[in-house]
Amino acid sequence: MTHRIARATALTAVAALALTACSSPSSAPEGASDGEVKGEVTLWMYPVIRDEAASKDFWEQTETDFEKAHPDVDLNIELQTFDKRDEQISAALAANSGPDIVLITPDQAATYLNVGGLQPVDEAIAEDRDVFFPATLQAATFEDELYGVPLFQNVFTTAYNKAVFDDAGIELPTTWDEIREAAPVLADEGVAVMDYLGTPEQTLNLSFYPFLWQAGGRVFSKDGTKVAFDSDEGVEALQFLVDLQEEGGLPKDAATQAVGIEGSPLAAGTVGIRPTTSPAELAQMRAALGEDAVVVGAPLEGEEQATYGNPGLLSLTSINKQENRAAAYEVLSFLTSKDFQTELNTAAGNFPTRTDVAIGGDEADRDAYEAALAVANPGEPNPSARQVMAVLAPYIQSALRGDLTPKEALDKAAAEAQDVLDRS
Known part of the structure; x- marks a missing residue:
């Protein structure tokens, strides 16, 4: 599957300036006359390794290792913060001054591509393309071209408080039907079969x-031109909840339940399942409930089995010049290689985007997250994705409160969200 982006008829100032830096995608990158790759490449790296000092050391060593292997390329890795990241990148594109390569999400890739701020990177991984998880490449593929090389991915899967199921004599549910069967049995014991974080602070990708x-x-x-969440399948999903x-x-306050394990019904032992759990949350669950009480499973299954897994993309910006194109490709290839991903995932605790990198x-945890990687959905990149979430989330809350039926909620949300898409 590839994504198609609806182009604006009139580009913004950001787009106009960014496009001045774009060279033709069909032009071959220029290397040095002697066949060696030369050039200067600036990479904006955002926090992947949580410890600031460890992050600084890791990326300084990365610069050293790359330049040792490519002595004629000057790699500058500039560490940034997440604060105002969109504004920072947009300003750089508008000024045509900043990074050749930037770490972004699929949603951001859709947005910057829509204003001419990214360039294709298919050539950078031409030899290794088949070893990447297909979904990670799909997340960065627009109109049949790749606009970001997947560096790592976050993935979420099912975690169980096994103790509550053991006490009730119930096997761990893995499907919607099994969850439906377990719900009334656990409810009689004052336990919700499943968690749901309905707060608008939670991305709908995880709710x-x-x-x-x-x-x-x-x-x-x-x-990408129409909303589709108001389909029969959408109504079925919301009706299930x-x-x-x-x-x-579900917990009584599911419509507004906040993000976090500490102080939650889950930590109190009154919830059986967290359907989208990160490794960090898994550790918090075990700290609250005990090592033996928490079990990790594959993603839940309705008509299909699916979960959310978001890749971090290294994208080539419109700022990159033709004379530095081959050097930028070498950086992309190096940073997404098997050896480097192994080092990065060890340091950062993330998951690989390559099938040849061990988890x-x-x-038991490794097997569960490996199963999750195979069915991870990276989201549906769209320049209006975040605005659509903001429209839809309150209507889901209304349905969970009983103020609207699932169909009414999704129909109303779809009408508003379609206006957002049409305006963009």
């Missing part, structure tokens, strides 16, 4: 969208 995908639905049409809420299968951790 409603996984259930939408498990039902076989989509957020947007394949060409509403039915659980009505019979005590670390406890064997």
Whole structure:
């Protein structure tokens, strides 16, 4: 699957300036006359390794290692913060001054491509393309060209408080039907079968969208010009959640429940399943409930099995000049190689985007997250993705509160969200 971006008829000032730096994608990159790659490449790297000092040391060593292997390329890795990242990158594109390569998300890739701020990178991984998880490449593919090389990915899967299921004599549920069957049994014991974080602070990629995908639905049409979450599959997904809420299968405050493990019903032992769990949250669950009480499983399954897994993309900006193109390709290839991904994932605790890179951790956890990687959905990149989330989230809350039926909620949300898409 590739994404198609609806182009604006009149480009913004950012786009106009950014396009002045774009060279033709069909032009071959220029190397040195003697066949050696030469040039200067600036990379903006955002926090991947949480410890600031460790991050600084890691990326300084990366510069050293790359330049040792490519003595005629000057690599400058500039560490940035997440604060105002969109504004920072947009300003750099407008000024035609800044990074040749930048770490961004698929949603950001869709946005910057829409204003002419990115260039294709297919050539950078031509020899290794087949070893990447297909979904990570799909997330960065627009109109059949690749606009970002996946550096790492975050992935989320199911975690269980096994103790509550053991006490009730229930096998760990892995499908919607099994969750439905377990819900009333656990509710009689004052336990919600599943967690749901309905607060608008939580991205829908980690709340409603996984259930939408498990039902076989989509957020947007394949060409990205229409909203599609109000389909029969969307109604089925929201009805599943509403039915659980009505019979005590979700926490009472699911419509507004905040992000975080500490102080949550899950940590109190009154919830059986967290459907989208990161490794960091898994550690927090075990600290609260005990090592033996928490088990990791594969993503839940409705009509389909799916979860959210978001790749970090190294994208080539319109700032990169033709004379530095080959050098930029070498940087992209080096940073997404098997050896480097192994080092980065060890240091950062993330997951690989390559199938030939081993996943670390406890064997049972490793197997579960490996299964999650195989069915991870990177989201549906669209320049309006975040605005659509902001429209949809309150309507999902209304359905969970019983103020609207699932169909009413999604129909109303779709009408507003379509206006957002049409305006953009």
